[in-house]
Amino acid sequence: MSIISAYIGRVYKGLRGEILVLPSRTIVLLFCLTLLLLPLITAHPYYLGILFMASIFAILAASWDLLSGYTGQMNFGHALFFGVAAYTAALLNLHFGLAPWLTIPLGALAAVLAGLVIGVPCLRLRGTYLALATLAFPLILIAVVLAIPNITGGELGVSGIDPLSGSRTIDYYIAVTLMIGLGFVMWKITASKTGIIFHAIREDEVAARASGVNTTRYKLLAFCLSGLFAGIAGGLYVHYMKVAGPSTLELLLSFQVVIWAIFGGIATIYGPIAGVFIIYIPYTTIMSSLPVVSEIRMLLVAIIIVLVMLFMPEGLTTWVRDKIEKVCPRCKMRNIATRKSCRVCTADLG
Amino acid sequence: MIEGIIITGLLSGGVYALLAVGFSLIFGSARIINLAHTAFYMMAAYLIFTFASLLGLNLLLSVILSIVAVTIIGVLTYNLVIDRVRGHETTALIVTLALAIIIQEVMLTPWTFGGHFLRVPSLVSGYTTILGIRITYQYILTFGMVLIILLGTWALLMKTKLGIAIRSTAQDREVANLMGINVARTGMITMAISVALAAVAGALVAPLAILSPHMWMHPLVMVMAIVVLGGLGSIKGSLVGAFILGFSETLVVFLVPSGAFLKGAVALAIMLAVIMIRPEGLFGVAFEEER
Numbered sequence: 001m002s003i004i005s006a007y008i009g010r011v012y013k014g015l016r017g018e019i020l021v022l023p024s025r026t027i028v029l030l031f032c033l034t035l036l037l038l039p040l041i042t043a044h045p046y047y048l049g050i051l052f053m054a055s056i057f058a059i060l061a062a063s064w065d066l067l068s069g070y071t072g073q074m075n076f077g078h079a080l081f082f083g084v085a086a087y088t089a090a091l092l093n094l095h096f097g098l099a100p101w102l103t104i105p106l107g108a109l110a111a112v113l114a115g116l117v118i119g120v121p122c123l124r125l126r127g128t129y130l131a132l133a134t135l136a137f138p139l140i141l142i143a144v145v146l147a148i149p150n151i152t153g154g155e156l157g158v159s160g161i162d163p164l165s166g167s168r169t170i171d172y173y174i175a176v177t178l179m180i181g182l183g184f185v186m187w188k189i190t191a192s193k194t195g196i197i198f199h200a201i202r203e204d205e206v207a208a209r210a211s212g213v214n215t216t217r218y219k220l221l222a223f224c225l226s227g228l229f230a231g232i233a234g235g236l237y238v239h240y241m242k243v244a245g246p247s248t249l250e251l252l253l254s255f256q257v258v259i260w261a262i263f264g265g266i267a268t269i270y271g272p273i274a275g276v277f278i279i280y281i282p283y284t285t286i287m288s289s290l291p292v293v294s295e296i297r298m299l300l301v302a303i304i305i306v307l308v309m310l311f312m313p314e315g316l317t318t319w320v321r322d323k324i325e326k327v328c329p330r331c332k333m334r335n336i337a338t339r340k341s342c343r344v345c346t347a348d349l350g
Numbered sequence: 351m352i353e354g355i356i357i358t359g360l361l362s363g364g365v366y367a368l369l370a371v372g373f374s375l376i377f378g379s380a381r382i383i384n385l386a387h388t389a390f391y392m393m394a395a396y397l398i399f400t401f402a403s404l405l406g407l408n409l410l411l412s413v414i415l416s417i418v419a420v421t422i423i424g425v426l427t428y429n430l431v432i433d434r435v436r437g438h439e440t441t442a443l444i445v446t447l448a449l450a451i452i453i454q455e456v457m458l459t460p461w462t463f464g465g466h467f468l469r470v471p472s473l474v475s476g477y478t479t480i481l482g483i484r485i486t487y488q489y490i491l492t493f494g495m496v497l498i499i500l501l502g503t504w505a506l507l508m509k510t511k512l513g514i515a516i517r518s519t520a521q522d523r524e525v526a527n528l529m530g531i532n533v534a535r536t537g538m539i540t541m542a543i544s545v546a547l548a549a550v551a552g553a554l555v556a557p558l559a560i561l562s563p564h565m566w567m568h569p570l571v572m573v574m575a576i577v578v579l580g581g582l583g584s585i586k587g588s589l590v591g592a593f594i595l596g597f598s599e600t601l602v603v604f605l606v607p608s609g610a611f612l613k614g615a616v617a618l619a620i621m622l623a624v625i626m627i628r629p630e631g632l633f634g635v636a637f638e639e640e641r
Contacts, residue, residue, distance in 0.1 A: 074443075129625060132575070136618035136622055251567060255447055262443065315441075
């Protein structure tokens with residue numbers, strides 16, 4: 001009994017000391033709890049479906065951030081990973097009857113391979129050249145998909161795929177827990193030594209190389225990791241939609257990922273996730289149900305994005321975080337903006 | 351067959367050249383990847399339709415009006431929006447993308463054109479026969495205009511003081527500033543030239559194509575492939591790249607069955623193959639990393 005109470009005490013202490021001290025972490029906690037508890041309030045398949053899609057796209061946007069936000073290897077063809085995983089999972093499921101728990105990891109593996117394939121040639125390219133070269137890969141793959149319709153189903157895509165679980169609520173929980181879990185994993189990766197090296201590559205690759213970092217290896221690692229997470233999103237998408245079509249490779253999807261991630265704030269992981277939820281959910285719910293607004297919702301979203309980016313050029317979450325928190329000048333720890341002294345080193349925050 | 355390939359290749363290469371040169375100019379002098387570039391091209395075509403078919407103005411007048419209007423709109427967006435986020439590279443990227451989507455969606459709303467496929471009448475009609483090949487006057491006019499405007503742009507860049515200012519700003523913004531060049535104003539003028547080139551391309555293509563609000567996407571991809579192929583910021587590279595990819599697209603469409611699906615992919619594959627061998631493109635300078 002005392003063990004349990006000691007354990008609860010530790011959890012409470014950890015919660016108070018690590019999460020509730022910072023408003024940004026509190027918001028993340030509240031967000032996760034809301035998502036996890038939502039099916040208790042409403043089990044309406046429509047809302048669960050929208051949140052399911054939002055979770056998938058959040059994984060996708062965060063994986064873009066891991067690659068492009070952190071290492072600065074601007075990827076304009078992120079739909080490649082999504083589409084490769086989607087088609088792999090769909091074909092494996094259709095022809096070999098593999099279950100979703102097997103096809104999704106295999107699809108993600110295919111996306112990792114795709115990351116290697118585009119990563120190796122792209123290592124020679126920098127900056128804008130890289131961005132514009134990556135754009136080409138999914139578009140070439142679309143042409144291949146359309147050229148061999150007896151395997152890929154052409155424009156209609158591969159259909160007749162098994163559903164994820166059969167129950168909407170279980171589907172929802174799979175997507176949401178995966179989104180939270182993978183988001184946390186990505187955040188942990190970026191907070192590790194690898195993440196610091198990713199930062200260094202973006203800020204100054206020459207200096208990173210001069211410091212003895214094998215930047216080539218780390219850039220490839222970033223491509224593969226990003227492909228892995230984006231691939232999981234692609235696999236989930238296929239088993240939810242039960243069809244893998246060319247739309248998973250489209251230019252628009254690649255662009256959307258970039259918009260969500262930069263709107264939310266790059267090099268944060270949580271920024272792109274917030275970006276997806278803030279743009280995608282109103283877009284599919286409120287804006288599509290109002291009579292006049294639904295006709296021009298894309299126009300409105302684009303205008304809002306331009307206005308927000310004008311005033312918060314670093315992205316929405318970064319702007320909000322800088323308003324509610326400040327960095328201790330001495331130990332670089334984050335503190336809530338209302339504190340007078342740092343919570344760690346008690347330095348004066350001014 | 352072969353004459354069809356030559357005519358279509360020259361024409362699409364010429365139009366791509368107009369677009370790519372503009373894209374390259376604004377990338378060079380302001381370091382912006384202007385994803386809204388081809389949206390201005392689409393806007394020009396739609397404005398010609400508005401002036402000529404809806405308001406019933408003289409066709410030539412409406413072409414000139416629409417080019418002027420698009421240029422003004424382009425400069426305004428540069429001043430009010432793009433220039434303010436120029437310091438943040440990624441932000442500038444999605445702002446231009448959002449601008450492109452805004453232009454597309456304005457064309458799509460039920461109160462404007464509502465996504466119908468539209469046509470614009472030709473400036474000239476009829477055709478002539480050269481060496482036994484039938485060529486419509488519209489093609490000749492389009493290609494002639496492309497040549498004149500490209501030559502004019504070249505003369506502007508190479509022979510005038512403004513051209514020197516634009517090129518030096520592209521080479522090194524800070525040093526250009528130190529040499530007394532008004533960098534901000536040069537950027538604005540470059541944007542005006544760039545958008546005007548896109549608008550001219552739109553005006554030239556409008557009678558030959560079917561207008562749709564999504565007509566900016568394919569040229570955008572092609573233009574990006576062209577400037578990478580030719581070398582970013584290099585005007586000569588953009589020209590050569592435009593004709594290479596314009597001809598390769600045409601060849602695929604003419605020679606390969608169901609080539610319409612594959613034309614973009616083949617062009618992109620050529621671009622990839624070239625930059626695998628020469629990462630700085632055909633005429634790009636392998637510049638030291640900017641810090």
